[in-house]
Each structure stands twice: as C-alpha cells, then as structure tokens.
Amino acid sequence: MTKPKTRSKARTVLPIWLSAMLASTFVVSGITVVLLAFLTLQEAFAHPLNPLEGNAVAQAAEDVAEVSLPPLDQESDIEPPTLEPGLPTPTPIPTTIPIPDSDRITVLLVGVDRRPGDPFISRTDTMMLFTVDPDTNSAAILSIPRDLYVVIPGRGRDRINTAYVYGAAGNNPAGGAALAMQTVEYNLGIHVNYYLAVDFSAVENGVDALGGIDVNVPVTINDPLYPDHNYGYDPLYIEAGPNHFDGELALKYARTRHQDSDFHRASRQQQVVLAVRDKILALGFGEMLTRAPLLWAQFSDGVRTDMSLEQMTNLAILANEVPAENLHTAVLGPGYVSNYTTEQGAQVLILDNYAAADLIQELFYGTGQ
Template sequence: MFRNYFAIPTWLAVMLVGTILLTVTVLAVLGFFTAGAVLAAARQPFNPLETAAEQVAGTALPPLAQEGIVPLATLPPNMPTPTPIPTSSAINDGRTNILIMGIDRRPGEPFISRTDTMMLASINPLDNSISLLSIPRDLYVVIPGHGRDRINTAFVYGSGSNNPAGGAALAMQTIEYNLGVPVDHYLMVDFNAFIQTIDSLGGIDVYVPYDINDPTFPDMNYGYDPLYIPAGLQHLDGYTALKYARTRHQDNDFYRAERQQQLLLALRDKALGLGFTELLRQAPGMYARLSDGIRTDLSLEELLQLANIAKDVPDGNVRNEVLGYDYVVSYTTEAGAAVLVLINEQAAPLIAELFLDN
C-alpha cells in the first residue's frame, strides 16, 4: 500500500465529491493538465489540512494501551459493549484504505467541523476491486484519549482549536481502533466542493426509488429549503444532489448512506462517460473551483497510481455496504443521547470481507 511514501502530502486536482471512485477516475486527467510541472510537484505540499505550528512531523497520538479510556456512559449488561473489533494480522497486500469524510462546512467557515458523512474506501490491485463502507455518524465508539462518543466527533476532538490535521489523524485512529481496519489516508470534502464537482460534470442521472419529501431540509444559512424529488430517473444538479445525499427526515441515516453511495457510483459513471479529452479540457476550471473545498494527505503521485488501478475496476468488482440495522443496535446514553452501538460479532465478518481478506 502507499503508506508513508511521501512525508509531505500534495493536493493538485482531486474533484472527489466524497468518494474515491470519482477521484481516481479524474485524478490522472487533472494531473496531466499541469504538463511539465507534474513531476516537480508530485512530492510537494499543495492543499493538505493545516497543522498547528508545533506539529512538524505528523500528529502524535498516545498509544491505545495507555490512553486511559473514561466511559461517558455505562451500558446495561444485556447491551453489546462498544469495544474494538480484533484487528487481523498485519497485511501488506497492496490495498490502500482511505477514510473519506464529508464536512458540514458552510461557505466562509473553517475546516474544523463535525463530519456529516464518513465512508471507508479500499482499492485492492491484487483482485482489481473497490470496497466502500458507510459508517453511521451516530455510531457510539471509543475515541482514543476522549472516552466514548459519536464517531463523527473524533475529527473535532483531534482538531482542538487549530489543528485540523490532528483531527484527521484521530478520526483515522478511531476507525482503526473500533473497526480493526488499518487506514492509510484521509480525504475530506465540504458541501461546496460536492456541488461544484457535479455541476462541472454537467449533473448526474440517478434513479430515485420513491418520492423524497423533506419540508425542513436545512439550507446553507441554517434555515430551511424544502426538498421534493419525485420517484423515477432524475437528472440532478450539484445542489439538488447534495440535498438528496443529506436528507434523512423522511427515513433515516442508513437510507441516507445508501443514497450517498448511489451518487458516488453515478459520478464515476458520468466521469468515465465524458472521456479523457473532455475531462482534460475542463480540468483547469474544475481545479480552480474545487481546490478550496477538498483536503487530503495523498500525494499527486499516489493519486495517479490509484487512478491507474481504479479506473479499470469493473462494476461487478465494486462492493458497497452500510453498517445498517444488521450490524448495530440503538441505545440511549445516560445523558439522553440516542446513539448506535456496533454488534461486533455481526460486523466483524463483513469488515473482514471488505478490507482484510485477499
């Protein structure tokens, strides 16, 4: 896997709307538009998350065995305990695991915010496959050094007041600790980058299985922007696609996760359908519009390698799953928070199939 090959990350052209699928399809194209500058820039920093001044060699986190977990709530005896899934023995099969985070960030706000969406993506060159696992934001887990809380708070805890790179590091470690999956890299996308990516591609076609009616959908200024999308095949622009991806008042987070994965696959199909020439023509403008809303610790060279692998993965080798009803149970904390607790014996086989088995 591409672990720690480059001490300084680069972001030159990722227009990923929350998914490695779209990223790896387009990265090669966007990289080429820099022509002779590509080789020189491949290992240079461009647009990673900012790190506090004292953090000069990565974010140091305490060892898990020494972090002294203080539970935020005590689970009754008949409830599953949110403990880590045992990690499989160390693997080096060439796969790359990337934590994709959609950030609830409005225009003008800093990059430190709760993660609205969390998805773990894996590209495996040995069997030419891609795996996606959507992780519910209300999953109640151990956050190393901070006790138990919802998984979407890990980024905020790690960021502190001014260290979003530490937030990404803690979010990755939280996934590793609780799911037993080694995470190699992070990729973060905010709302505007999501919108601009889809609009840059001319919109996407999505089959909506039933009418979507959400009269209290939040707008970008924390007000309301009612949403209605009729059932059937629909052509969505970027903002409507964002609303389709985020709405959950009509159903729940699990259906929302399925819609997000549906959009990612539609984006991949649209990017592949446009072809290299059209993407190359659009690359400079897309990069200018998207760079402010995307952060990653992947270098351009790593992204191009991933693009070369993932662009040829057939649809039948793309597996997308959600940690849904079969893998979690509802629980109310002593503070009255409604959360989800992972059922380890149910989730472990799925996680092994997606991320640990050759």
Template sequence: MTSAKKSKATKTTSLLPRWLSWALGIAFLVTAVSVSSLAYLTASAYWDSPFNPLDSNDGVAIAAQGELLDIESILGNNGTDAGLPPAVVTELVAQNEPFLVPTLESTGRTNILVMGIDRRPGEPYLSRTDSMIVLSIDPTENRAAMLSIPRDLYVTIPDYGQNRVNTAFVYGAQYGSPAQGAELAMETVSYNLGLPIHHYLTIDFNTFVQAIDTLGGIDVDVPTTINDTMYPDMNYGYAPLYIPAGLNHFDGELALKYARTRHQDSDFHRAARQQQVVMAVRERVLAQGVNGLLQQGPLLLNQFEEGIRTDLSPGQMLALASAASQIPAENIDTAVLDSNYVTPYTTPGGASVLILQGHLVGPLIQSLFD
C-alpha cells in the same frame, strides 16, 4: 483478515500534461469522497443552528471525565487550517510539462478514510466530520469497497474516552492542527473497526456541487419516490422536495438534496443514497474520458484546490486512480453500518447514539476488506 501492504508505484510510458494527469488522478477519488460533502447539509444541521449546532446531544461529552466539552470554543480558538497539508493541486496548476503516470505494482490493499467537513466556503477548516466513508482499493483482486460510518456511532477515541465518531477530528485538532485531527479520526476508525487506515481525504459540500455541475450532472435511478414536505431550507423554513421514482438527471444542487433528505426514511437510507450518488458520479467521470477531462480539467482543478485536502502524494493519487479505473462496477462492494450492525443507546448524559454490534460487524469487515 489480511493486513494491507504498502503500495508502490512504477512508471508507464503514458505521457500526459501535468494538469490533466492531476485531473485524472483526482477524478476517481472525488467520486468516492464527494458523498462525504453531502452530509454537510443534513437536516439536523439546520433544526437548531446552521453552524456547528451545540446541544445536549451534539456537544462533545468525555465519558471518562463526565464533562461536556464546548465544541464551539474549540473551533473558535483553533479555527485555522495552517497545519493541514496544502490543497492537492495548489502547486501544480502552473506546471504544464508532460510527465509519466505511475501505476500500482504491489499486491497491497489501500484503505482511505474520506470525510465530509462541516464547513461553508470561507470558514475555518476545523469542524466536525458529518460523514465518513472508508474507501478500499485492491489492485490484485481488482476490487474496491465502500463502507459508510454513521456520524452518531459511539466509539472509543484513543486518549479521549467514548464519544461520537464525528468528534474525533476536533479532538485531534484542538491542541495541534487539522492534520492531527485527521490522523486521530483515522486512528479512531481503525481501532474500533479493526481495519488499517492508510490515508485520509477531506472535502467540503461546495466543491462537490460545483464539480457535479462542471461534469454536466449525473443520472440516478431513484428506487422510491421522494416526497419530503419537511425538507429544510437555509432560513429555518421548509422547501418541499419531490423526486419521482425512476431515472432522474441531477445537477449538483439536486444531487445534494437527494443525498440529504431523510424524513421519509432514516439516516441509514440516506447513506445508501449517498453511495448511489458516488457510483453515478463515477459513471459520469468514466463516460467523460480523456477528451472530456481535457475540456473541463482546468475548471475542475480550480474547484478542487479550495475544497479538498489529503495526505496522499501526487504519485499515490495517480496510481490509485489508475488502478480504480480498471475496476468494473460489479466489483465494487458497498455497505452501510445500519440497523443490522448497530443498536440505539442513550448515554448517561442523555445523548442518543449508536453502538456497534461487534459479532455482526466483524464478518462484514472481513467480507468487504479481506
């Protein structure tokens, strides 16, 4: 497998208002990361507790020590986002002067770990990651890839032993900052998949729902009728969900529900639906074009300011978005670490998790990212 090279940016002659350039730069990345926020409202988040449920399976068990670490106490003691890089648009809203849009010049592949953070508006940013997708952009081959990582994947977390992959963020942040949590999550994914991870981006579900509505909704071709009589509502009851097979137009809330439902199949099918939603958002953004973003850019920026965090610089985001916009849909490869690549396992503490099948995952990683 070839290693990714560091991307460089050069300037083109295109001039755009600064806020519009930011909107364009964020637009494609949001299509890739928006799905991460969908998992925030997964069914298990409501079966036991609406806020970071803690039980024998969801607590953080450090295998090397044989202890159960109380996630709630960690979140309560360090529930601040002071160490996280500021929202991507915080300092740019008031700047309207035109500037040159950078483009990618190098032949390197850039891999970004996008994470949905399990939090609601107004809550601290330090929470478990309920969804992870590795987004990869290769400008040389004009290709992109998305790989969904199940939250119950049992992995080695550097310096912390074995645990679910979705606990790495909290481990890294508990004695440092949320930014360090993101760094440990990147290191964990890289270590277990043998894949370099260069950047991270996090998003919350409310930002996704609002962005979908601002864009006017999305069109999704539903392959199989959804009839979920046990779809959970916000009050521990049920709100039956029915979506007919065929082409459907979703607003933000319905898109969230479509990606959240899983009772009729599995988490793996849900991950596939989430990727389907990502592609639908991408098509909607591309269809809007510059004129559409001119009309909706300020509102989108206001939404992004509160719900998206990243270590990508403005130039990197714009360069990646520029490269990604040139990649046709047929050149975007998608995969889920599903039952073809993992096997169920019960830990000594009784937690139900998933174990990677390395001899099968290796070829998949090569096919997607090589």
C-alpha cells in the same frame, strides 16, 4: 445478515490519463477526479494538495491520541458505558486486525459539515472507507453511520462524527483527520492509509463543472426539514424515478435523512459516488481534459488530503484495474448496529462487532471473489 452490494456493469479499459482522473471518483463521492484532471496541466505533480510540514498527520496523531491499544489476546481496560435494562450490551473494543503482506490501500473520506465562511473544522456529515486491493483485483466502499457511539482515543466515548472536530482543535485539520483515522482503526479494526476531506462547496461545484449527474431515485423524497446554509430550513422534494441533478440537488440528495434514516442516506451517498463515476466515463478523456481547468478552479478550495497527486494517480490506476463485479458497497446499518440511549439522553448507535466482523473481513481482508 445483509451482504455487500456488487455492481454489475461491463468492465471498461481506459487510457492511463483517464484512469488517473478516475481515482477519487471512488474516494470523494466521485468528485475528486478533478484533482487528477489537473495533472493534465503538468503542475504540482508531486506535492500534496494542501502541503503539510513534514509528516504532520502522523505527528498530529501522536499529539491528540495517546491511547495504547491492548494486544489481540488481552481485554481492553476501557469500560463500556452502563446500560439501562433492556438496552443492547456493547461488544468488546476491537483492535486493528494484523495486516498480512499486501499492497491494499484504504482511504477515509470525510464530508465536513462546513458552511460558507466557516473554518475547515466541523463534525463529519459523511464518513466512508474506500479500499482497493491490487492483489485480489477488488475494491469496496463502506459507509459508517455518523451516530455510531465509539471510543475516541484520548477523549472517551462519543459519536464517531465528533472525532474530526476534537482532533482539529486549535485550527488543525490535519489533527482532525489523524484522530478520525485512529478512531476508525481502533473501533473497526481497519487499517487506514490516507484521508480525504471535502466540504459542501466541493460537492456542489464539482458536480456542476461536470454538467450534472443522472440518478435513479428509488423512493420519492419529501423532506420539509432539510437545512439551508444559514441554519434554517429549505424544504426538499424529489420525485421517484430518473432524475438529473445539478450540484446543489446532488448534495441535497446525499444529505437528506429526515424522511427515513442515516442508513438510507448512506446508500444515497454511494449512489452519488457511482453516478459521478458513470458521468466521467460517459464524458470521456477528451472532454475531461477540456474541463480540467474549470474543474480545478471550482473544486480545489474545498478539499484537504494527505495524498500527493502522484499517490492519487497510483490509486486511480489500481482502481481502474478492478472489474465492476469486484466493486462492492455496504453500509453499517441494521444487523450491524443497535439503538442505544446514553446516560445524557442522547440517541446513538452501538456496533455489534461480532456481526460486523464477517463484513469487514470480506471487504477489507478477503479475497474479493
């Protein structure tokens, strides 16, 4: 079984303002730091980035997902799909693990496959869970493959990347986030506190405003089928070794998958997360303060979240207290999933809940040591 990766970089103690700006480097491929940089301008401190009327996410969850989860000691009445001979058998549907008294915060990051001019409603191209536990001084990032075949509450079985668009029906991004969060909880047994959704422009503009990022590419990338913004192709070639990426190339590196697999792409996305974090640390507080207005202007339109800036600041402070050796990354890849063909002929992935249980326990309910 693949163990989660641990970063081995010396711990850095940062001023509280820079700590605040670092929160979303973990939460949104490193780019959301600009939201907290905006705190230095003393505006909109205690309001959500995209204000929602009342508790809109909770209400949307009630509206779009009305499945009653069975108690832990009971079998779910939801039947797994009928499989052809020789295909893997899905494991029983899990329920959320009981959460002990804890200050742990878990955020669902979704990257929305949204082209210029499209509404903020689409399948999620990226799904990551970021968790930080102040009690154990640990944090983790878990990437979820978009082709994972799951039960979407109130909808039945489908790929996990469709949950957001189902819930967002009627131009309701908050409903999309609510259903995506419920779907993750229902199938992985991980409680999710908040969501943060970003589109392509947020990633590109955020990296550009930082002056680019440095990434060590392990294997040469040659993807002649990389999609452009007009549903055509924009061939991609990146040589192995040290590379400096602007926003466009960082996004392409994080999205390409035709050469290898969705699992490799998830690892590249985590690389981008950590590269942006490293760039912000290298720039330092003074330079980030100088760039804050540009970062905000370039980035804010491509983000949706139910966290207020104050909540993100608190998250940043918690994240900054985590030493690098307690920051773990993992992907639900080989060893945790099996290939499966649906009755309609779609190629999807089935989660082996028993195999994934130890990983989830370690990252989200363990000691972090």
